[in-house]
Amino acid sequence: MKKNYDTCIQRPxxxxxxxxxLASPHMSxxxxxxxxxxxxxQTNWISPLGENVNEFEKQLALMVGSKAAAxxxxxxxxxxxxxxxxxxxxxxxxxxPTLTFSATANPIIYQQAVPVFIDSDKAxxxxxxQALEEAFRKYPNVKAVLVVxxxxxxxxxxxxxxxCQKYNVPVIEDAAESLGSLYKGMYTGAIGDYGVYSFNGNKxxxxxxxxxxxxxxxxxxxxxxxxxxxxxxxxxxxxxxELGYNYRLSNIMAGIGRGQLNVLxxxxxxxxxxxxxxxxxxxxxxxxxxxPVNEWNEPNYWLSVMTLKGNACPLKVIEALEGEEIExxxxxxxxxxxxxxxxxxxxxxxxxxxxxxxxxxxxxxxKMSDTDLxxxxxxxxxAVNGHAAV
Ligand SMILES: *Cc1c(COP(=O)(O)O)cnc(C)c1O
Numbered sequence: 001m002k003k004n005y006d007t008c009i010q011r012p013x014x015x016x017x018x019x020x021x022l023a024s025p026h027m028s029x030x031x032x033x034x035x036x037x038x039x040x041x042q043t044n045w046i047s048p049l050g051e052n053v054n055e056f057e058k059q060l061a062l063m064v065g066s067k068a069a070a071x072x073x074x075x076x077x078x079x080x081x082x083x084x085x086x087x088x089x090x091x092x093x094x095x096x097p098t099l100t101f102s103a104t105a106n107p108i109i110y111q112q113a114v115p116v117f118i119d120s121d122k123a124x125x126x127x128x129x130q131a132l133e134e135a136f137r138k139y140p141n142v143k144a145v146l147v148v149x150x151x152x153x154x155x156x157x158x159x160x161x162x163x164c165q166k167y168n169v170p171v172i173e174d175a176a177e178s179l180g181s182l183y184k185g186m187y188t189g190a191i192g193d194y195g196v197y198s199f200n201g202n203k204x205x206x207x208x209x210x211x212x213x214x215x216x217x218x219x220x221x222x223x224x225x226x227x228x229x230x231x232x233x234x235x236x237x238x239x240x241x242e243l244g245y246n247y248r249l250s251n252i253m254a255g256i257g258r259g260q261l262n263v264l265x266x267x268x269x270x271x272x273x274x275x276x277x278x279x280x281x282x283x284x285x286x287x288x289x290x291x292p293v294n295e296w297n298e299p300n301y302w303l304s305v306m307t308l309k310g311n312a313c314p315l316k317v318i319e320a321l322e323g324e325e326i327e328x329x330x331x332x333x334x335x336x337x338x339x340x341x342x343x344x345x346x347x348x349x350x351x352x353x354x355x356x357x358x359x360x361x362x363x364x365x366x367k368m369s370d371t372d373l374x375x376x377x378x379x380x381x382x383a384v385n386g387h388a389a390v
Pocket of ligand 1: 074075076077100101103104148174176177197198199200209210211
């Protein structure tokens, strides 16, 4: 069948969307993304090399204040390469928060290393500095610390870095959910030794998939680019002295990502508006509390998350929302409770577990209208009705 390219190249039409999503791709009205993709077509740079890849790396590094960046096929690949760059190998211990997506910890296993899971801090929902201290006392020979900035909230980096520097252990930030979040004026992902971003479809900006590793260790980033392109030695014939990976980002996808960088600030603004809308309308209910936003923290509000206290049941609320074609989901199930990871050590108490039991991620899609937001609020109010103490 002959395709009509004139009808293929269109601006996005968001009016078709009926279901209310947690977070779905939001291309610019201006068409920045499609313009860079078209240019890649016209110049035939349909490969994991090209101007879009170079510019995407350069602009992101410049924005967050890192010296170098490597565009990779996913955030997971970027975490894998960060661990390898930090020297993590077989049998090495890596501290990792328990309250996160499994993609944070899987690359530790790819490297045949051993995760030790750390509990959350009530004040940040992220890695508890107290539990981290305790973990260092138990495993002083730890090789690296992976910190996550969950839902766009910042971990307490000063407290965490102080402990890690005392033991001289490198810090990797999983900033997959927190691109644009500021900790005391610094971009998350550019505070520790290595930082990872994700451009998966549900993240604050997307390249339909993809990731980025940033660092001030320029020679390590050069090495990551080498490993990610099959570790080809500089020889005319195919020669390999190291294990290789096929992890580079395609120039097509980098075009989407490059275009999306133009709208990051706009997306953060809307995400913040959504959070403040929910907070204003729902915090009057005694059983509802919202995620903590500390004064040193300027989050990107990737997802608005609330917790339910008392008898109010998160699953009932999630089901009530689903009945109205509204997507929501529980907070991440802690990794030390996952069947695959349960054999590994866990340091802490029950903070992450209670966040899992009480938390709900609310729809935070930047294409939502006020009418959509009101519908979510009304559905939640009705669902917790009876538990909503006056
Ligand atoms: C999305 C996500 C990842 C993985 O990123 P991908 O690009 O999907 O591989 C890693 N960690 C966290 C916390 C995430 O939310």
